[in-house]
Amino acid sequence: MIVRIEDLHPRFQRLLVEPKKLSHEMKGTLELVSDKDRPLLGKVLAVGEGRWVVSPSGTHALIPLKTAVGAYVTFGKYAGQKMELSGKTYMVLEEAEVLCEVDNLKEEALDGEPTAQ
16 A cells, blocks of 8 residues: 555644754854754644533534644654655644744755755
């Protein structure tokens, strides 16, 4: 059975993320941690439908995720579940495991890795 990444759809509050590496040639940044302690960066490829909550009155509501497809996010070294598909590594994270979203990234590097603006 052949599974394509486009056929994977995260459930509930989960995100499908493709890990990326930042170039060390970033302008205007201050580096405070070593590579082994650095949070990981990834591009969100797909998001789940959200999470269900029950109000005190007993009604159910679906709360959509705040993280959008295409966003770059950071996450901890031990967050989520790693999966391999067609020789590439992907991560399935819960939205709560996202440390932050990263703005102003450009995918201009020759190797296809994002670099900071």
